Amino acid sequence: MKKLKLICTHCGEKYDIESIYFRCSHCNEPLELEEVQSGRINQTAHLKQTMMERYQDFFPFLEIDSSFSLGEGFTPLIPSRIAKEDLNINNLYFKNETVNPTWSFKDRGTVVGMQHAIKLGYKKIGTVSTGNMAVSVAAYGSRAGLETFVFVDKNIAPEKLNPIAIHKPHLIKVDGNYGDLYYETLEIGKEKDIYFINSDQPYRVEGSKAIAFEICEQLNFVVPDYVVVPTSAGGNIRGIEKGFREFKNAGLIDKLPKIICAQASGCSPIYNAFITEKDTISRIEHPNTIAHAIENPYPPSGNEVLRMVKKNDSLCVAVTDEEIIHAQAQLAKEGLFGQPASAVPLAAVKKLKESGRIKESDHIVCIVTGSGLKYTSALEKHHLTSLEAKMENLRDFLK
């Protein structure tokens, strides 16, 4: 491990990098790895490099073990074809995280968290999730031959359960308050020697930095004006923001983009606190949105995202399910099929353009976080149609 400290995002208290204390023992806010101040990209032309090897200077490990990599990262940045016409925005891009090994951005954080776990000698890893993260940790845990514990909500749908179960983790449906389970597992992890890579765990946050690194490379180091991130627990948006900060420290870019926190109106605790100018978030009692992947009623990094957005002079947005469905269809028009949560940034951009906050000339990147195949029943909302024809009548039919 490099000589870095874990620092409380709120009070600044420092912790040892080799510890598995992931929240501050004083204020219970999330810890974060000390900001990297310099480094360079290890640019090579071959197809064998891993994400962690390319950006090793910015990760906290002296040596990278790539033996359990599944080829995460290096996802495409796709320019919008229709934003000019549809939204009157000249430069809109989609960072397509759906082509990661388990088809969501989560793999980036999982591989970094596991790197830490394995360096510390852990033989057991775990997570608390009902969706993308559960699949990711189950796949990588199996890949590395580690005993893997996945705690899910007891009401999880069978269609979501089986793609986790196929990797044969200890898969446990838990009856109880799901929000509390996050904190409970941090304690259980210490007692039972299980390394938990939960949603906003500091090393998982480190993994998300690479999204920012790649965007910089893909835009020839011209920093976009806005990066729009679907936000649930808050780990991904924090990582992306930290990535830009560190590339700026290293002199690779000359300014920071504004990072927009995008939520679904049916579960928008961070947005709610932001518009009412509170310093802390409040729990959403009855979350209800089609964007299940970001339906966290009490995000563990919610307060830190609030602080970050303010410091970054940025903003939060919330969009309705109707706006999300519309944006999912627009994404599909671009050739991208994202799960509903992944359409939230595009819906947010439309809203901000209409309100005048985003200008025609702004350069904007939307993060498309996970594959639409993860939740195909959402497609029922689109009322999709097909036609029927007999083969012998096909020619008439096409007239």
Added chain:
Amino acid sequence: MKKLKLICTHCGEKYDIESIYFRCSHCNEPLELEEVQSGRINQTAHLKQTMMERYQDFFPFLEIDSSFSLGEGFTPLIPSRIAKEDLNINNLYFKNETVNPTWSFKDRGTVVGMQHAIKLGYKKIGTVSTGNMAVSVAAYGSRAGLETFVFVDKNIAPEKLNPIAIHKPHLIKVDGNYGDLYYETLEIGKEKDIYFINSDQPYRVEGSKAIAFEICEQLNFVVPDYVVVPTSAGGNIRGIEKGFREFKNAGLIDKLPKIICAQASGCSPIYNAFITEKDTISRIEHPNTIAHAIENPYPPSGNEVLRMVKKNDSLCVAVTDEEIIHAQAQLAKEGLFGQPASAVPLAAVKKLKESGRIKESDHIVCIVTGSGLKYTSALEKHHLTSLEAKMENLRDFLK
């Protein structure tokens, strides 16, 4: 377009590269683009390059239009963790095609086919498919703003229909002999100015070459002994084989691997002809396998695959549904979740190792063609389980 001809794979008759005759008018066998004799890899270190740009010397276009690329290709080659222990094979790799933009290898062929269609000035494209190819053509067609026709079998399951329909092609369920539909669309295409990118269309075959190119790069140009390909229509295996041939022509590799045609016992027309030493395939009357993605009863490139396998001194293998399900579980243990068809190569390797045809020291690459999320109901065959616990009892539970 470069100065190349389309050549009949059987009789050698030549056709103009700008034509859309994709089968020989004399013998009705598939056409193939003339073999490239020299070229180099356009190796760059940046993350913006597309597959067609990297291997442009080996594609038939003088200039590449990357505006409708979705970032296809550059998929990881993952070394097996458990093959040594499980199969007593030292060097087994998985080429993970599930991380393409629509989560199957089809995107490679689609982007090359569309390149040709657009260069010829077509405004309409189409395909005949019930699965991976339908989604791929629908997504890329929408991406490029082309009118897109997708013909599917009338009995397609709704869960497969909606991920095609979300891209809003003209989606037509056809009542009639599905095998005949392939040939029918070639005629309709000429009449109605629709460029059909069907399963083994020559430009789609060109796209699959890049799988071979990347494997060569990822193995440092040390050619594997075997490459095992799940085979349905025959387009993908033909492309992969042609890719190795062309890299050998260009002096980038010094020998050819043996390309193994792997099929499901429930629908194995090429394997059947191979073991009975026939020169042509016969139609399977009642195909029945869990590997639906390779359930083509009368593959349009079947005869050419037979010729190719013989010339290549290689072989065909067929595996049962039970062996496929077992291999799908083994893949998941490696961290990869492939659809049943994608597990066929691993099942074939196991069989060939047990029969002594494959040796412990052989280097083998299995092509993992499409994501397991495409067909999650197959997971019911795995009898997957989970446990239940109350939160207050979690500690006792983990003892």
